[in-house]
Amino acid sequence: MKAFSDLLHSLLYAPQRSVKQAYLVQFIKNTPDPDRGYVISALTGELSFKGIKASFIRQIVYQRCDPVLFDLSYDFVGDLAETTALIWPKENNKNIDIKASEVIIELQNLSRIDASNYLQKLLDQMPEPQRWALLKFFTGGLRVGVSARIARLAIAQTFEKDINEIEQVWPLIEPPYLELFNWLEGTGKQPEAGGRAVFRPMMLAHPLLESELPKLDFNAYQAEWKWDGIRVQLVSAKNGVHLFSRTGDDISKSFPELVKPLNWRGVIDGELLSGSPGKIGSFQKLQFRLNRKKASVAIQRESPVFIRVYDILFDGKNDVRKHSLKQRRKLLEERMKFELNMRYVDLSEILPEVSITNLQKWREQCRAGGLIEGVMLKDKASAYCAGRIKGKWFKWKRDPLTADLVVLYAQRGHGKRSSFFSDFTLGAWHFDIKENKNILLPVAKAYSGFSDNELKQLDKFVRENITQKFGPVREVEKTLVVEIAFDSVQRSNRHKSGIATRFPRFKAIRWDKPVKEANTVSDLIKLIDT
Amino acid sequence: MVDTNWLKISKHGLYVSPANAYIDPVSAVDTAIITHGHADHARAGHRHVIATEQTLAIMSARYGSNFASSKTALTYNEQFSIGNVGVRLIPAGHVLGSAQIVLEYAQTKIIAAGDYKRRWDPTCSSFQVEHCDVFITEATFGLPIFSHPEPEDEIKKLMQARYLFPERSIVIGAYSLGKAQRLIALIRRAGYNETIFIHGAMKKLCELYQSFGIQLGSLKTTPIGKIDKQQISLANKFIIAPPSAMGTKWAQRLTDPLIVSASGWMQVRQRAKQGGVELPLVISDHADWNDILRTIQEVKATEIWVTHGREDALIHACSKMGLSAKALSLIGYEDESE
Numbered sequence: 001m002k003a004f005s006d007l008l009h010s011l012l013y014a015p016q017r018s019v020k021q022a023y024l025v026q027f028i029k030n031t032p033d034p035d036r037g038y039v040i041s042a043l044t045g046e047l048s049f050k051g052i053k054a055s056f057i058r059q060i061v062y063q064r065c066d067p068v069l070f071d072l073s074y075d076f077v078g079d080l081a082e083t084t085a086l087i088w089p090k091e092n093n094k095n096i097d098i099k100a101s102e103v104i105i106e107l108q109n110l111s112r113i114d115a116s117n118y119l120q121k122l123l124d125q126m127p128e129p130q131r132w133a134l135l136k137f138f139t140g141g142l143r144v145g146v147s148a149r150i151a152r153l154a155i156a157q158t159f160e161k162d163i164n165e166i167e168q169v170w171p172l173i174e175p176p177y178l179e180l181f182n183w184l185e186g187t188g189k190q191p192e193a194g195g196r197a198v199f200r201p202m203m204l205a206h207p208l209l210e211s212e213l214p215k216l217d218f219n220a221y222q223a224e225w226k227w228d229g230i231r232v233q234l235v236s237a238k239n240g241v242h243l244f245s246r247t248g249d250d251i252s253k254s255f256p257e258l259v260k261p262l263n264w265r266g267v268i269d270g271e272l273l274s275g276s277p278g279k280i281g282s283f284q285k286l287q288f289r290l291n292r293k294k295a296s297v298a299i300q301r302e303s304p305v306f307i308r309v310y311d312i313l314f315d316g317k318n319d320v321r322k323h324s325l326k327q328r329r330k331l332l333e334e335r336m337k338f339e340l341n342m343r344y345v346d347l348s349e350i351l352p353e354v355s356i357t358n359l360q361k362w363r364e365q366c367r368a369g370g371l372i373e374g375v376m377l378k379d380k381a382s383a384y385c386a387g388r389i390k391g392k393w394f395k396w397k398r399d400p401l402t403a404d405l406v407v408l409y410a411q412r413g414h415g416k417r418s419s420f421f422s423d424f425t426l427g428a429w430h431f432d433i434k435e436n437k438n439i440l441l442p443v444a445k446a447y448s449g450f451s452d453n454e455l456k457q458l459d460k461f462v463r464e465n466i467t468q469k470f471g472p473v474r475e476v477e478k479t480l481v482v483e484i485a486f487d488s489v490q491r492s493n494r495h496k497s498g499i500a501t502r503f504p505r506f507k508a509i510r511w512d513k514p515v516k517e518a519n520t521v522s523d524l525i526k527l528i529d530t
Numbered sequence: 531m532v533d534t535n536w537l538k539i540s541k542h543g544l545y546v547s548p549a550n551a552y553i554d555p556v557s558a559v560d561t562a563i564i565t566h567g568h569a570d571h572a573r574a575g576h577r578h579v580i581a582t583e584q585t586l587a588i589m590s591a592r593y594g595s596n597f598a599s600s601k602t603a604l605t606y607n608e609q610f611s612i613g614n615v616g617v618r619l620i621p622a623g624h625v626l627g628s629a630q631i632v633l634e635y636a637q638t639k640i641i642a643a644g645d646y647k648r649r650w651d652p653t654c655s656s657f658q659v660e661h662c663d664v665f666i667t668e669a670t671f672g673l674p675i676f677s678h679p680e681p682e683d684e685i686k687k688l689m690q691a692r693y694l695f696p697e698r699s700i701v702i703g704a705y706s707l708g709k710a711q712r713l714i715a716l717i718r719r720a721g722y723n724e725t726i727f728i729h730g731a732m733k734k735l736c737e738l739y740q741s742f743g744i745q746l747g748s749l750k751t752t753p754i755g756k757i758d759k760q761q762i763s764l765a766n767k768f769i770i771a772p773p774s775a776m777g778t779k780w781a782q783r784l785t786d787p788l789i790v791s792a793s794g795w796m797q798v799r800q801r802a803k804q805g806g807v808e809l810p811l812v813i814s815d816h817a818d819w820n821d822i823l824r825t826i827q828e829v830k831a832t833e834i835w836v837t838h839g840r841e842d843a844l845i846h847a848c849s850k851m852g853l854s855a856k857a858l859s860l861i862g863y864e865d866e867s868e
Contacts, residue, residue: 012802012803013802013807013808013809013810014808015789015806026632065674066674066846066847066850068843068846069673069674069843069846072673072840072842072846073673073674073843074842076673076798076840077675077800078677078797078800080821082800083675083799086675086676086677086797086798087674087675090677132799136580143800186766213717353826372860417800417804418798418800418801419798419800419801420804446669486833
């Protein structure tokens with residue numbers, strides 16, 4: 001665990017991405033299997049333990065420390081693993097060094113009670129840096145500034161392979177990735193899908209900057225609507241049909257009507273939308289489906305869904321990702337006529353004649369519809385590559401909506417923002433008939449969009465204006481107006497205001513603006529998409 | 531019976547009513563008793579200031595020698611009185627000249643400890659334990675997650691960084707009064723005798739420490755503005771600067787700077803990360819959680835008052851120890867001076 005702990009600390013404090021990658025390369029070179037694979041899986045978020053989650057850790061630490069002191073500490077630190085590592089009683093510190101793989105295998109196989117005892121014993125024996133590293137296994141994101149992508153780039157660099165080759169085999173392997181390392185070291189063959197339905201990493205778009213527009217050769221691009229649903233991948237393999245989210249989560253169970261067996265095998269990329277091709281439903285309805293682990297026939301009938309197809313990755317056994325978009329589109333149109341001609345699938349329309357004027361016109365139209373987020377521009381010659389590739393695909397989103405809201409409550413953030421008040425509940429004015437006066441009702445929760453410097457100012461504002469405490473939540477003096485950007489407004493019966501805003505984020509802090517000039521709930525209701 | 535009615539909380543700070551004097555007042559008053567020289571405790575504008583000779587010298591260096599029309603310099607443990615109130619200053623171990631204020635009135639002894647630490651520090655006198663009825667403590671690190679390691683071990687990390695990155699200049703962010711001088715003294719004790727570079731803003735205070743006989747070795751001010759490779763290569767050198775200088779052009783012009791920060795806050799990793807720190811050193815001029823609890827037990831007070839910091843946890847711990855404790859919630863004293 002010492003090597004893992006050292007690596008995590010190096011990664012955490014390394015100022016640049018390139019330095020982080022260099023640390024990883026060094027680690028991959030110097031660490032034997034299966035340790036390196038397990039450690040990589042912790043970094044890529046693929047390591048999991050049944051039943052050992054945040055609540056389990058909390059239970060253990062409550063047994064060993066004063067819960068009141070723990071809660072106050074957690075509120076300050078904002079990270080469960082770190083708080084637990086720091087507060088753990090330092091009694092039998094023996095400074096022993098156990099292999100990371102040994103710890104992981106042991107914990108994956110123990111019963112809940114045995115795991116609790118084993119974990120406590122480990123925490124008792126380890127020095128604080130190792131306790132922190134150990135607990136990071138169970139508490140979700142490592143928060144050391146390493147993405148799964150950087151980890152794979154480091155593997156590619158270590159073995160002098162093209163990153164795309166690593167990305168392509170990645171969905172086929174599992175921790176500790178012995179198959180991968182054997183192949184890379186030349187002692188095994190390249191991992192294959194066999195009959196499994198596996199997720200293939202998706203190609204993503206870069207935001208289009210207005211200044212880039214004049215530089216583009218529009219003849220080379222194809223334009224499509226950017227639909228406001230959930231990006232999905234439908235995989236039909238020998239062992240069955242599966243539906244995956246953009247991040248590769250298998251969401252088949254929520255959408256049984258989409259994963260019925262098909263005669264055709266292959267992989268398509270599209271947008272999951274609610275309603276039917278003729279009549280698209282709201283995003284809210286889609287979310288309702290997504291939040292259900294299972295969907296009865298009644299629910300399927302009441303809240304139907306369908307896939308609007310953008311692209312094709314595999315046709316039968318043929319990997320068509322290296323073909324141009326133009327060729328893939330032609331193939332896709334063919335398949336849509338016959339093999340994929342189904343009620344719950346339709347083809348994404350190609351917008352005619354790409355030009356600056358048309359693009360601007362289309363983008364304006366988005367706002368009216370509400371179900372379209374913007375316009376996509378795709379290089380017709382582009383191969384289907386994993387991730388965000390520069391200059392190939394662009395997204396040009398409609399302008400967000402904005403409103404001036406009042407800061408009502410604040411809470412400390414987590415990770416990079418721990419110990420700063422960074423999570424804000426924001427309110428709009430509403431005339432309350434019973435009280436016969438204007439009151440502020442919560443309409444949004446925002447925790448992004450501000451600069452580090454603005455965060456410090458907001459934190460200072462909160463500290464100096466606390467009026468009440470409710471656990472970790474601080475009520476503040478209603479004096480600060482902030483300009484908030486958001487994607488849309490929806491009806492919601494979960495909130496007293498009757499509305500909810502989607503993806504609210506800070507646009508500006510209006511230190512200058514009097515509170516009474518903030519927006520009203522009825523201003524926001526006018527913005528609801530129909 | 532313990533009578534504490536004569537010590538009150540006012541908007542200026544703690545007020546000793548029978549002496550008409552304030553402790554570390556945050557705004558200008560007639561008579562101020564100052565615990566130590568940090569700017570949030572020692573402010574300008576009071577008519578009469580009572581403090582140690584060192585604290586008065588620090589205030590002179592900051593505000594000019596006319597910062598008060600009347601000054602009373604007390605040595606540690608010298609008996610003094612204002613009206614019927616006995617006033618005595620005893621070492622607090624925080625920074626040079628820092629003092630706890632021992633107040634005696636109406637058969638009650640109250641100690642306002644100011645900021646303090648229990649770890650050994652070569653640049654100031656060590657904390658003196660004295661029994662009292664009421665002990666007024668700070669709680670900057672008043673959470674059980676704060677357990678400061680031995681400063682010598684932290685300095686070893688600094689020495690190792692210099693060995694690992696010989697081509698980089700090692701820039702250490704440290705508060706100008708106290709922390710900077712303590713770091714220099716610790717680096718000297720680790721056997722480093724070469725010139726240590728300091729930011730211009732620290733020159734006066736380092737000289738002041740030296741004038742009180744604190745050995746800091748050879749120091750040189752880094753030229754402000756023009757630092758480039760042709761002028762002086764500061765690779766493999768230690769440079770000490772106030773935390774506020776770390777993000778500025780001043781730091782960027784140094785030779786491939788390795789950003790170090792020395793503070794008790796560095797114990798919380800994400801806090802260190804927020805400041806862009808590459809090497810965090812947990813070196814604090816405040817007592818950590820266990821040292822606060824130990825001190826509270828050693829002074830044998832029956833009542834504990836908490837001035838500022840993370841008072842909730844400390845008050846909870848005191849009540850579990852059977853002590854009566856309350857938060858004074860004084861405002862105007864900041865965490866940043868650590």
